[in-house]
Amino acid sequence: MSNGKKGGAISSPIDKLAQVSPFQSTKKKEKIHFSLLRIPATASILKSLLSFFTSSIVLFTASSAAEPTSGEKLFALKVKPLFTSRCLSCHGEEGKKIKGGFDMRTLEAVLKGGDEFEEQVLFPGDPSKSHLYLVTTRTVEDYEMPPKEADKLSREESWVIRDWIKAGAPWPDDQRVEEIQKNYAEGDRVATSKALNEDWQNRRYEFEKLWAYRSLKKSSIPEGTHPIDHFINRSLSGKNLPPAPAAHPRELARRLSFGLTGLPPSPKDLAQFEIDFKKSASEAVTQFSQRLMASPHYGEHFARHWLDVSRYADSAGFANDYYRPHAWRYRDYVVRSFNQDKPYPDFVREQLAGDEMDEPTSASLIATGFLRMGPWEQTTMSVFKETRQFWLDDVTDSVGQTFLAHAMQCAKCHDHKFDPIPTRDYYRMMAVFSTTQFAEHDVTFLPSENRTHFKSSQKLLSAKINSYKKQQTQIRQKIKSKRKTETGKAKVGDNGLDPGDEASKARLSKNMERHAIEGDRTKPFAHGVYTGKTIHRNNLKGRIQPAANPWHGPEQIEKDAILTGGNVYAIGDPVTPGALSAAESLGGMKPVKFPGNKGKRRLALANWIVDEKNPLTARVIVNRVWSWHFGQGLAGNPNNFGGTGAIPTHPELLDFLAHWFIKNAWSIKKLNQLITSSETYQRSSRHPDPTLFKKTDPGQKLYAIFIPRRLTAEELRDAMLVASGELNPEIGGLPARPDINLEVARQPLQIMGGTASVYEPDPLPKQRNRRSLYAEKLRGLRDPFFETFNQPGSTNSCESREISTVAPQALTLINAQEMQDRSLAFAHRLIQESNSDPQTITRAFNLALGRPPSPDELSTCLTAWKNAAEEESKLQPKPSTFPSLIKRTIRAEKTGQLYTFEEHLPVFKTYQPDLQRSDTDARTRALSHLCLVIFNLNEFSYLD
């Protein structure tokens, strides 16, 4: 059990280790890295252990053998499984080197010990001397076993070893172990597809950690009660925590409006809601919810949630960060699906198998873009087999996380450490995708697809490409005239060229190629997939034609097999397509045989997922919707329902909602209606007895209040655009290019063959100032505003947004040019729309915060405005200029030296900036400072 320390240094740590009393509390444990504290405590293990020791009579049915001793039982039921799962991979795996010379497969070998402790490993009867136990207490530096913190034994598990040693360390043979396990084991066994390892196959799970695989539990609720309130209030009264009263109608209206559309309510809506609310609170909420959900902005907001999970981006990432010219059609498909309230099973089927459906539609073909949303590229420098495997792994994991709340990657190299997911299930699910191939389908634009900006965008793109063409011609001529003749097949010597010119040549053609791909975005294709043989490709860029005959050609259909250790070159057991076997066995699903060979494998998977008997699916989506409203799921990890995810706080409610959802035609709008109509949703965010609240519910899991939340990056920007009156509410279409930090826009990004073109915003304010959902999302160049406010990157699926408060956020909100622009436009609007100074300030508060200012605030603001106006009257701001030709300097690969080149920015020939300070008078500019301050208020960023 050596962790590496040899020789002279040994004696002291060993002595130290031996001095540790087995009954001493493990003080050091508390110093263990904080991240681990996030894992649910193992109280349940303790509980089951206690019951194991206290129940003297267990179901004992075997008659053949003598009753096992408690030590034997301990070994068979606890110790051996621990050895198998935590120790044997280093200390006794067939065909693998035994670490530290310590073999744990037999009692004899254990007694013999290893290089480090030799015979001091196990003293039957005396745990205080046995290092086998002592190392598991992790009390001496460098002598912790298992070495990985992630694998460490809990205190209770460590005690199991202690008590077994104390009981004399009995080691019954395999047959007796099996017998004891059969008769005495606690916990549940789960039938799955065949595991890599028999012990794994036989292992037991704590009952409560299998919650997600069991069928939905139906429970009835008393007539006349709201189901959500029934469950929530029951647990509150169980804890003697009274709920907070109802929220103020203004707060509630903001909550509903942001919650359902991601936008603030207009002052008019607010006023109306307050009037309606006085008449009938419940009626007002119902009507307002319905009105919000009828607005197309509802679909935009819910699409934002879904695209976090599916990792939407407009480019492919990696070396070239090639444009994904049709990704926007998938984005708009998602928006439309939510707006149409598409039944969830259809939504799932279309995204997974839209092309395999009996009658594929334009929408269903576009929907399969989901399968290609992750980062991916194949260049001349990549090995196709590996990039193909990367996609297969990626899609298996992302489908698992998205629809089944299972991070499949955990089972890629070995049977899942905690969940009943054998590696075979991973590869069965991957086999579903092994006949899936990329293609750009020919899909005519739908009437519902926004094509407004096609022409202007193509025109600008042509201008860009033409500017490159001109430069290319010049450089070619220059190169032609300067090039020294080279003879023979290979270059012989210096070609006489300016390396800067050579670099430019490569850069120009690469960027022209990239822009040509970008130009595809106005052509009627969809980023999708088809079913067929895998075609080996060296270099993929731009549109891929679907194979005319997908089963024809020299290639074989990919062989489906377990890849040993996750290694693409290590082919193991063959598998056939399938899904999570535990969900079938525990959830009582009718076993379905998935088609293999040329069959519609993805359609089979989709149908398996949306099967009403599938225990995971409805729970997963209902939990997501809940988390979108409340900021946290009933099950705390919406992407992970396995044993390491948080167990539901209100399991009966989750099941009730899942069942209700299925019964109500899998309608997300109806589910939203149910949620918003609950008292639970309508509560104030402030508890009348904060002390009691904090004491009783420090983790905020009981819903005694509505947990206040921060606006997301997108909501923050959109809310400012609404206040300033600049928002163009147009739905869908080509990705918009808002103004972004100019230094980032011009930040050279290296791509294969040179430097990418700079980011050019759209020329017109109405094109730029669209909802943030539509802002182009490039993997290689993120908008720093969104990034700073925790918009997730698009590599990993995001189950819930991170919330951080970091200094760069404040820098952005006080200093960014875009903030000045919004504030100035807001000020301009206010002055246009008001007749007096107090009215202006009042309107500012109403528009931005949904309430009028207090008298104090009003007078403070008036004074501040007046002072600022005095100051501004002395200033004469200069208009900003936007050059359409810039110089850029980068290092040439061939010389390692800097060279400078020019780049044309055609957009800036027609660019209309947002309202500028030089266009406005001192009063407006002065008011803009106040507007900036309002946008920076906590009240603006936080939702009660």
Next chain:
Amino acid sequence: MAHHFNAEPTRREALYGLGAGLGSVAFSSLLQAAGAKTIHHPAKAKRCIFLMMEGGPSHIDTFDPKPELTKRHLQKFSRKGEMESAMSSGERYFVKSPFEFEKAGQSGADISSEWVHLKKQVDDICFYRGAQVDSVNHPTACYQLNTGNRFGGDPGVGAWVTYGLGTENENLPGFVVLPRTAYPQGGAGNWANGFLPADFQGTPLRPEGSPILDLNPPAGISRQRQRQNLDLLAKLNQGHLTSHPDRNELSARMASYELSYRMQMEVPEILDLKGEKESTLEAYGVGKKDTDAFGRKCLLARRLVEKGVRFVQAYAGNWDSHDYIQRAHGSLIRSVDKPIAALLQDLKSRGMLDDTLVVWCGEFGRTPDNGMRGGVSYGRDHNAKAMSMWFAGGGTKTGHTIGATDDIGAEAVDCVHHIRDVHCTILHLLGLDDNKLTYYHAGRHKQLSQFGGEVIKQLIG
């Protein structure tokens, strides 16, 4: 951890209602204590300067001479294997290094003669020739070197280190990146926080323009105006704060504005090299055309670690010399040689080299062969199986060369380790155990090495 800015409560602090003042506010983390955290074992190094030679410098032309290639120069070369990509196909030839090599220092370390400054310091360096990566593609190899995961999305080494050790200066980010003007392939994902909280993200100090984005008010807005705006903000926030008394994040957010305001002065102070002696500037090559860019980065790295920044990563490149390696590597070596030598010397004379780990490496090494024949136009392609890297200070086995590649430099053959083991070793030197430095995400305890690795003991002094 002195908070020199926090001498006495001001009117502003009173406005914020922050009884304890602003002492608990850090650059990156406002809601968590950002101070030093527990190390896993006694550390050899307290901080790390990571010199990232983006593009893949050639080991064969820097620190790993291959006389055999001189013998085989221009002989045909063939490569087989399933990992072959389109890049490495076609007619290929062995090519010798265009550079002379010498044995330098007491230790007799191999170094190409282009390193006129660094060769005086080889006795402070531990060269390592055994590392391998999985990818011959720049972005995937860069992601792997920087984050452990070649497909990206994971936290950078600096993010992990800051997560493990915390920061020593709460006014500055714990993990600072000094990128080139052009960002590497794969972009800022190379220093991202990945699934770690945003507090641990690498903060680039940009070489041109505003060092930190939006550090200063935009054109036409004066500092006084900004101050007045911030004062008004504090005042108007008051009502909301009073009606939401139990929400710490609200006052923390208010305090972040004050921190930002202070940063506007402090960051330029750090970047301003005027306080440095003329001789120091000269030593780093600041002000000289060839060496200015990287000289500034190296000097800045020293200034930052002196101020308590935990992890500084400085980029140089692009070393991707597929052709004209003599010219390209020659000028790249010239651009970094003097600055790096000065950095090591400077750290040493300040007594900081012992507990500062300096790492030099690229994302992979280069091939012994090239598709071109003859002349000076040849270069080398990507090689994941052999590379050179070196370590200085921070408890490494200086004055030694560890590991070896085969006689043509195609593949590591001695003390061969996957890059994950290099990661484990870097963490180990910093007092961190990769197996303990984990973060629970997507159903797994994730770690820098991905699935665990081992410390390369031969590298430790």
